[in-house]
Amino acid sequence: MAHSAMAVDPHNLRTFDMEQNGHVGPPPKRIVTGYGFWIFLLSDMVMFACFFAAYAVLVGQTAGGPAGAELFDLQNVAIETGCLLLSSFTCGLASIAASARAKLPFQLAMAITCLLGLVFLALELKEFSGLVARGAGPSRSAFLSAFFTLVGCHGLHVGAGILWLLTMMAQVIAKGFRADIQRRIMCFALFWHALDIIWVAVFSVVYLLGAGA
Amino acid sequence: MSDGLNERIAPDIAPGDEGEGNVGRRVLGYVAGLGLAILLTATSFFIAGTNLVWQPSIPVAIIVLAIAQMGVHLVFFLHITTGPDNTNNVMALAFGVLIVILVIGGSLWIMSHLNQNMMPMGEIMQMQR
Numbered sequence: 001m002a003h004s005a006m007a008v009d010p011h012n013l014r015t016f017d018m019e020q021n022g023h024v025g026p027p028p029k030r031i032v033t034g035y036g037f038w039i040f041l042l043s044d045m046v047m048f049a050c051f052f053a054a055y056a057v058l059v060g061q062t063a064g065g066p067a068g069a070e071l072f073d074l075q076n077v078a079i080e081t082g083c084l085l086l087s088s089f090t091c092g093l094a095s096i097a098a099s100a101r102a103k104l105p106f107q108l109a110m111a112i113t114c115l116l117g118l119v120f121l122a123l124e125l126k127e128f129s130g131l132v133a134r135g136a137g138p139s140r141s142a143f144l145s146a147f148f149t150l151v152g153c154h155g156l157h158v159g160a161g162i163l164w165l166l167t168m169m170a171q172v173i174a175k176g177f178r179a180d181i182q183r184r185i186m187c188f189a190l191f192w193h194a195l196d197i198i199w200v201a202v203f204s205v206v207y208l209l210g211a212g213a
Numbered sequence: 214m215s216d217g218l219n220e221r222i223a224p225d226i227a228p229g230d231e232g233e234g235n236v237g238r239r240v241l242g243y244v245a246g247l248g249l250a251i252l253l254t255a256t257s258f259f260i261a262g263t264n265l266v267w268q269p270s271i272p273v274a275i276i277v278l279a280i281a282q283m284g285v286h287l288v289f290f291l292h293i294t295t296g297p298d299n300t301n302n303v304m305a306l307a308f309g310v311l312i313v314i315l316v317i318g319g320s321l322w323i324m325s326h327l328n329q330n331m332m333p334m335g336e337i338m339q340m341q342r
Binding site: 027030031033034035037038039045046050052054056057074078081085086088092093095096187189190193194197201203204205208209212 | 226227228230246258271286287302306309316317324
């Protein structure tokens with residue numbers, strides 16, 4: 001008997017069962033998923049760190065072209081920042097609504113989050129097209145290449161986040177608050193909050209330091 | 214072995230998850246985070262455009278405010294805390310921060326030395342003619 005039990009469970013994993021003897025077993029799927037996504041987000045931040053390093057190295061290499069102080073419109077940046085900050089807040093409200101299984105508040109908070117994200121993207125696109133129209137496109141100087149890569153990469157993340165957000169709204173309508181949908185909502189909320197953290201670095205390092213220098 | 218093995222250990226918390234708490238308290242947490250974040254953002258935008266502060270201190274102040282705001286976001290929005298059930302999340306974060314510091318600090322350090330020690334680009338172009 002003992003021998004066959006060994007064969008089925010050679011590493012004695014069965015004994016790591018909380019219900020049986022108080023040992024902590026493998027963590028629930030929600031924790032594993034969240035932790036894995038957290039590690040992805042950290043690697044995403046490492047990628048942004050590389051873009052930030054490139055930007056910081058190239059910020060002075062304007063090749064005779066315009067520098068940040070002439071290009072940046074801080075009022076526009078302040079509105080963008082407000083949008084993203086508020087959207088992070090409403091995203092938090094949406095995840096509370098999701099855990100309370102309240103469908104209408106969830107959809108409402110997600111819709112506001114989506115709207116604020118779209119306003120942010122529209123303002124950023126307006127800024128980019130304005131820069132290109134003034135002859136300050138990404139091909140003008142190393143500084144502008146680094147600027148468009150860094151800020152544009154964040155903008156792409158926000159765009160992808162909005163697509164994910166709409167997917168989550170549709171999935172909650174179609175499938176309700178199932179356990180797997182709840183995990184996806186948690187990962188989306190993590191993603192959206194992490195984007196806001198990266199934006200804090202962008203507006204501080206790129207816009208505020210750039211406009212002052 | 215210690216008695217600890219027989220104690221029921223609280224399960225870990227996924228990043229982004231809060232522990233227990235009713236809806237009102239959780240909303241209040243987000244409101245507190247939003248308030249602090251707005252305060253820090255407004256301060257940095259104010260400092261960037263003012264003449265009231267000693268000018269050389271402004272970049273340092275903006276960086277410090279940005280790091281503080283990232284901390285606020287991590288605690289109030291992502292719920293990464295120092296609680297015992299959050300250790301794995303904090304350790305992963307610490308490793309991420311280490312890599313970020315190495316990448317940014319290392320690049321700036323090396324490139325500034327290269328800038329100082331290398332022949333200016335114009336002269337290299339002259340020599341290649």
